[in-house]
Amino acid sequence: MNERTVTVEGDNDLVAARKRAALSVLLNMILALVKGGAGILSGSAALIGDAVHSAADVFASGAALVGLWIAGKKHPSFPFGLYKAENIATLVIALAVIMVAYEIGRDALIGGETIPDTALALPVAIGSLIVAVVFGLFQLRCGKKLGSPALIADARDYLVDGASTGVVIIGLIGASFGFALDRWAAGAVSLFVLWAGFELLVDAVRDLLDAAMPRELVHDLSSLVEKQPLVSRVLGCVGRQAGGRYIANLDILLRTNDHLVADRVADRLEVLVKKEFPRIVMVHVRTHFGHSESHRRITPVIDHGGAMAEGLASAPWFMVEDLDGQTKAVTECAFVRNPHRDAPKRRGLMVGQMLMELKPDQVIRPDGHAGTALALLEEAGVDILRIGEEK
Template identity: 30%
Template sequence: MLKMVKISSLMKGALVLFSCKIVLFLLKIIFGILINSLALIADAINSGADFIISIGLIIGIILTERPPSKKYPYGLHKSENFIELFISFGIFYAAYTILREAIFKFGTIQTTNPSLGLLISGISIGISVILMFYLNRIGKTSNSPMFIAESKDLKVDIFATALVFVAIGGNFFGITILEPIAGIIVSIFIFKIGLEIFIHSTKVLLDAVMNYEELNSIRQLIEAQPKVIAVESLRARSAGRFTFLETEIKTSIKLLKNAQVLSESLEASIRKQYPFISKIIIHIEPEKKEFLRHAVPLQEHMGMQSLISPHFGSAKYFLLYDLKQDKIFNLNFIENPFLDQEKRKGILVADWLASKGIDKVLVKEPLKGGGKLAIETHLIETQVTDFNSINEIIL
């Protein structure tokens, strides 16, 4: 029994492109020679270059689909951009060849069977239009620079073949000069599309991926997180159709658990705004604080005799103090400013404590509801204590 092998959509697209390029090249070169059409032969040279490029496209896909290794931890995705670069060289060569033929044979050649030339040109245009839409769809859905480059190249091919169609048609009226003119115009447009592909591929290979506005927007998004003190570094690089983002941030977080929560929150926020980023690496550097600031909810303000409140949002007072190497200082009893609020007390108190730079809250019972969510959002640690009064904490 034969084993079915699944072929990726990219490989299918490359094989379809490869087949169509063979057909287009053979059609144009054979009939171009038969009817002695300079314009059709020039168009065949363009298709011939595309045929060679499509072979490189298949090789590029095979390489990019290989999994990452120790030697290539990011995979071989940048091979797509190398292939894209070679595509631009192929386009440059095609433009040069067509321009040379058009200039050297200017006004010295005449097509013998223009009707057949028009038929071949029309068939070529039809095939190229269908192929262009097909490759463009694959390129956009997979974010593949190779297929996007090929779809752009096909736009030029369609325009080039349309000029050839017009130029060959000119033979019916004895205007033979149209074919070399068409060849010159086609070569200029081909060179332009090759230059665009060349610039894009070299930018990616040199890691010039995201513009300043995009990176600055990501920096602002990270800095908006309450526990982020500073963005130490922010870099983006691309490999083929994949974009990688790496950042190093300084935070006021002490616990590894909270650092993981922050990392996941930042990654989700970045991906929501920039879904095309394939991988995000966040290095979190904890702030080297001289002390940790704690908060304790209280039933009443009775100094060191104050009892710890079993409630969070409804606590009448809070004790704020700093802790350094098991030494407590800067004790401050503050009345709950949101005690009279009917709703959202827990959330408002959590926001208020975050503004005071609180690192940890000591509570009698685990937090619930909005207060719990708000505390977690601010990445403030909570600790359930068996102590009943401030005296027990201090002593």
């Protein structure tokens, strides 16, 4: 997979996120109209407040949609896209939710005691609860899959909307038994909405202030890099969030003093990281050189006697030797069976990937032999030597 493929995948994610945000706008509009109409006809202040919440969600979801649309735009000053537009959209959502909470709470404080008509209001509230929770869970799953903070914020808003509708239902059930709980239910709805608004506000500000990459991502990224040939270890891995994307900086210690090899390894790692972690839109690899106490040499052999095989991918065994970094004496020797020797297709690719997992510094190739496995190893910076050229 090349960088163009990675970019296309990111663009496809944005398109999918926009479609779901547009669906959210339509659904919130329907919920607002249905709950508002039922609240007015039934005289339920709590249901009207819940309708106001949904109406605000129309604006909030619209802001998410606009943010997702802007995020995919390219500009010379923003070569990796305006991904932080999603965080700005999340901030707008948070402020809108806090304003709605204030309005609902104010109406609950100054409103009078009433007992609404539950025959109309209760079925509408129950139906709205089911729709909000089901769509909220669906939106949350999609947001996490696509790495979109705007969709995740929208999903949380739906789930909070469902919780507030649940409080409305409790008030309406009490009203059906003659208890005037509607006003108190409206007040409880405002607290739910206020809590959700402040949570979203904190998340948006945190991302806008360049919060660090999640620890799990740092660990997974470091593990991937340390599995590559010539990489002794990751000295440092730091990154920051950029909307639903990340920018990463890696410092790695290599078992080579060849600057050309180091540059090739760094270039390959930058492409590999973007391939394995599509949410990382930019990665910079800084290489460092250090004395290695040992290095590893792999030779394709016929058997444990060490006789050279005629080909690399078709070799029955591989002799893996660890050599002292100064004296070059063999300190350890093992034989690894080639499990892909008889593979009908992609044998060279599979053997090359297997050998890279062994992290060799050198691979001895049979005379005149070339192929996919050797190309992969050479691209990773491994020294490809003929028999007799061992260093």
